[in-house]
Amino acid sequence: MAMDVCSLLLDEAPDAFVVQSPEGIVLHWSRSAESIFGYRADEIVGRDLLDLVVPPGRAEEERGMRREALENGFAAVETLRRCKDGSLVFVSISAKTVRDVEGRPQYLIIGKQDVTQxxxxxxxxxxxxxxxxxxxxxxxxxxxxxxxxxxxxxxxxxxxxxxxxxxxxxxxxxxxxxxxxxxxxxxxxxxxxxxxxxxxxxxxxxxxxxxxxxxxxxxxxxxxxxxxxxxxxxxxxxxxxITERKLIERALHEKNVELAQANAAKDRFLASMSHELRTPLNAIIGFTGTLLMKLPGPLNEVQEKQLRRVQSSGQHLLELINDLLDIAKIEAGKIELVVEPVDCRALVEDVVATLRPAAEGKGLAFAVEMLDEDLRLSTDRRAFSQILINLVQNAIKFTEQGSVTVRLARRIEGELALVEVSVHDTGPGIGEEDRQRLFAPFARITPRSGKFAEGTGLGLHLSQKLAAQMGGRITVDSASGDGSTFALLLPEG
Amino acid sequence: MAARILLVEDNPANLELVSYLLEAAGHTVLIAEDGLQGLELARREPPPELVISDLRMPVMDGFEMLRHIRADAALNDIPVIAVTAFSMSGDQTRVMLAGFDGYISKPIVPETFVSEVEAYLKAGRRMAGPAAGE
Structure with missing residues (x-):
């Protein structure tokens, strides 16, 4: 079999052969060049390699090699070239200049060996x-x-x-x-x-x-x-x-979703409980009211007295429901404090004005010791006022004679600037043992008179929790037989 | 000023309480036990001058009934107030944003309830135009 050495070498040699014009235009592109670089001859013949296989950062190097080959007749370099699919190959390039009879460069014959491996x-x-x-x-x-x-x-x-x-x-x-x-x-x-x-x-x-x-x-x-x-x-x-870490992350995420769902379920439960407990109370308090208003007709004295009992018990139950819901909300982390600048003097004056009739109705002196300067606090107005009302109401409730004094002051505790609203009464005072459990829910102070005071038993518990939410606390100072002082302390600023 | 008032309430005891109070004050009370019945009654002639509605009701709740009333040109002028046991923080805002003209929380105060309702009667629609959608 005759052997066409010429085409055998051109097409089957492992190295790529390229013939270029002295200006760099591709005139021939061998089959090995196709397999190394991925470009077919018809895609590359007539174009400049600078536009196709020379990576942008290597253009100067390519030009230098061409110049050297044209001047000295030969040049070699090992460098990187870019294939059609974007991948890079290491090639060893040798270039030789072929001249015409007058010695002018006619072609550049270039061999490229893939030396990547x-x-x-x-x-x-x-x-x-x-x-x-x-x-x-x-x-x-x-x-x-x-x-x-x-x-x-x-x-x-x-x-x-x-x-x-x-x-x-x-x-x-x-x-x-x-x-x-x-x-x-x-x-x-x-x-x-x-x-x-x-x-x-x-x-x-x-x-x-x-x-x-x-x-x-x-x-x-x-x-x-x-x-x-x-x-x-x-x-x-x-x-x-990071398989394991991803598993942990996913487990945590699922747990979070579960918790959020449980939280939402708790919210719905609280809302429903509030709704369902109030609905029958509406009829109880409402009809007691219509009877006491004597809309259906006159009442005798015993009927009226007993209906008053139903009414006050209904009111009491309503307060209990409200307090319990507040506590449940705080414990579920659902209480939303609305922080705004609050004028402390105005707030104290409002509370005092609201409760003054109750104190004076009981024959108590009701005094206020106000701060001379303006005092503004960034806090939740509703919670502030709810706590203060609770403290003043308690003072009035437990004091049979003497006075209730509300005092607004500033206090420094270590590095902390505090606003203090204290409520002092001349009531029976609270013994050491009772003071310990004063803030527990449904705590009742051992009565001296043999009669428990009215109330939900949740007021101080709720107030203390609210104060904590506001970043403050309630303190109590008292000795049995010597009145008591409750103080709400809130951080300034 | 005796008025025709439509009362929409599914709880029989509360229905009886509110209608008793209103009738004792001389008002005429039309009674519906859910939002759909309420809507039908509102469309009969002559229309009520005020609608008092519970929120949580079977068949059609108070919010949906309000949307239908506001969408009906013939009923759009009638003030609608919510009387509801939804009285947690945020509930009143939710109710007013839904487009009700008033809000009374349960348990109602029987001594003042009628005068509150009459104040709403006198005040009329809180604002003209369609209700803010839910």
Whole structure:
């Protein structure tokens, strides 16, 4: 069989052959050139390689090589070229100038050998010799990639993580470690990274996944950093399998959703309970009212007295429901404080004006000791006033004779500036034992008269909880037989 | 000033209480047990001068009935007030934003209830135009 050496060499030699005009226009593009670079001859003949396979950063180098070949007749360089799919290959290029009879350059004959794998072996040797032990001692999977995107080194942790036998990752494009769907973007991405090298934190920004050899995926966190060597720049990736952390995160997220649902259910329950408890009370308090208004007809004295009992018991029940709902809301973290600037003097005066008739109706002196200066506090007006009303009502309730005094003052406690509203009474006072459990729900003070005072038993408990929500507290100072002083302390500013 | 008042309330005891109070004060009370019945009664001639409505009711709740009333040009002028056991913080705002002309929380105060209702009768519609949608 006759052998056409010419076309055999042109088409089948492993190295690519390119014929260019002295100006750099491609005139011939061999079949090996097609298989190395991915461009077909018809896509590239008639064009300049600077526009296609020369990476932007390497244009000067290409021009220099051409100039040298034209001047000296020959030039050689080992460099990077870009294939049609965006991937980079290391090539060893030699160029020779062919001249016409008059000695003018006619063609540039260029041979290009794909040395990507040779380069990988060189880089691998360098890395192993210099950093092998260090990289093996890392807890993370470490993969080093050179500018062509080929893995030159993977430590044992990385091989185990991705399910490869020892040494089997070397030479593979780094994309084998990525799920198919992420590969396309990655080639461009890593070429870009080589363009602007910088160290990036683990897992910054993106949700990343690794692909094991068996095809399974796992979530990863990756930290990238450049490593300069005399063989060129390598990129070090520290890879961490975060499957477990993701599982924990998901479990936490599910737990959060569950908690939110439980919270919403609690809210609905509170709202329904409030609604359902009030509905029958409406009829109880309402019809008691119509009877006492004598709308249906006259009442005898006993009927009227008993109906008053029904009415006050209904009111009492309503107060209990309101207080219980308030406490339930605070405990569920559902109380919404509306913080606004509150004029303390005006608020105290309002409360005093509201309760003055009750105090004076009982024959008590009702005094107010006001601050001279203006005092504004950023706090919840409603809660502030609710607590103060509770304290003053208690003082009036438990004092049979003497006085109730409300006093507004400022106090410094350590570094803390406080506003203090105190309510002093000349009532029976509270013994040490009672003081201990004063703020517990339904706590009742041991009566001297043998009669418990009226009330829900929740007032101080609720007030103390509200005060805590406002960043303050209620204090009590009393000795049995010597009156009591309750004070609401709220932080200034 | 005796008026025709439509009362929409599903709880029999509360229905009886409110209608008793209103009738004792000389008003004429039309009674409906849910929003749909209320709407039908509101559309009969002559129309009521005021609607008092519960919120949580079977078949059609008070909010939906209000939307229908506001969407009906013939009924759009009638003030509608909510009398409800929804009286937690925020409930009154929710009711007023839905477009009711007034809000009375349960339990009602029987001694003052009628005068409150009459004040709403006198005041009329809080604002003209359609109700703010839910």
């Amino acid at each position: 040779l380069k990988v072996m060189r880089d691998a040797k360098l890395v192993e010799a210099r950093y092998g032990k260090l990289l093996e001692s890392m807890p993370d999977g470490i993969v080093l990639v050179n500018a062509s995107g080929c893995i030159v080194f993977a430590n044992t942790q990385a091989e185990a993580m991705f399910g490869y036998e020892a040494g089997r990752l070397r030479g593979l494009p780094v994309e084998v470690l990525l799920p198919e769907r992420l590969r396309g973007g990655h080639v461009a991405h890593r070429s870009g990274y080589f363009g602007q090298l910088r160290t990036r934190a683990m897992g910054m920004g993106l949700e990343l996944f690794g692909l094991r050899q068996d095809g399974s995926e796992f979530p990863v966190e990756i930290g990238l950093s450049p490593l300069e060597t005399e063989e060129g720049t390598l990129v070090t990736s520290a890879i961490r399998d």
